[in-house]
């Protein structure tokens with residue numbers, strides 16, 4: 001465990017005005033995204049699309065690191081055939097890797113999931129470090145519904161996150177701990193708050209029990225929001241207040257930073273929420289983005305698999321990255337959206 005490297009990586013991940021691009025969609029998720037714009041989900045197309053994202057000029061101004069999927073970590077740029085991790089690193093963008101093996105039904109807990117992937121993880125982390133990955137991600141999923149999340153689901157996932165984090169640190173890889181409380185459902189923001197607080201409390205208790213160093217761990221949190229189908233939707237200020245209140249009550253101040261997922265929020269809502277939080281005085285940690293959909297949606301829609309659309313798609317991606325870079329500093333204003341491609 002190289003503490004200096006871990007500190008350096010974690011600080012760079014949450015450097016001021018920068019955040020993470022989550023481009024670690026599994027091939028299944030990628031298929032869904034590509035299908036929505038009529039692109040066939042082949043390995044070649046996935047490579048071309050990731051190449052489009054990574055080679056966008058100037059993204060390193062706002063993007064500190066990229067979370068990659070195993071396949072992408074082993075692929076190369078289209079022109080130049082340079083391995084993606086090396087290309088990113090030369091650009092000043094840290095390569096990261098999703099290491100969990102996805103969510104599976106939790107036994108005897110209908111409607112709930114547990115994330116798998118601990119078996120053999122120590123060896124995989126060693127390989128990933130050799131391929132250039134300096135941080136990792138593990139996503140746990142917590143669902144809100146009738147009688148859930150259950151104690152069993154929260155604790156099974158917290159335990160896995162803690163074991164994953166300890167293994168990462170041992171390999172000098174910064175763990176991103178992602179317990180995502182899903183947006184799906186008609187629950188109120190109050191229920192989302194309760195589920196998020198219970199989840200984060202359990203996660204940090206488990207990290208402590210497994211001797212995980214808080215100083216070398218980044219939290220990827222979901223925001224405290226109203227369920228997608230809740231008739232009463234909390235506004236931007238309320239979301240920011242409840243999210244920060246929840247984090248302050250559960251997340252150790254020793255953490256180098258907190259990043260957020262977008263979770264199916266609209267692009268502009270994800271940006272506005274982050275901005276409102278970053279404006280708050282006296283935050284114990286830097287807050288920034290680690291978005292997949294909220295950074296990529298407009299880009300994917302412009303691209304549609306056509307090489308003639310690459311420049312427009314890159315402009316769309318650059319614009320969203322810039323808006324979120326500003327939001328991470330509390331400097332975003334909706335009027336800036338007009339400068340879009």
Ligand code: 13P
Nearest residue numbers: 022261262263291292293
């Ligand atoms: P979204 O921003 O699309 O929620 O994705 C972030 C992520 O990495 C989920 O694991």
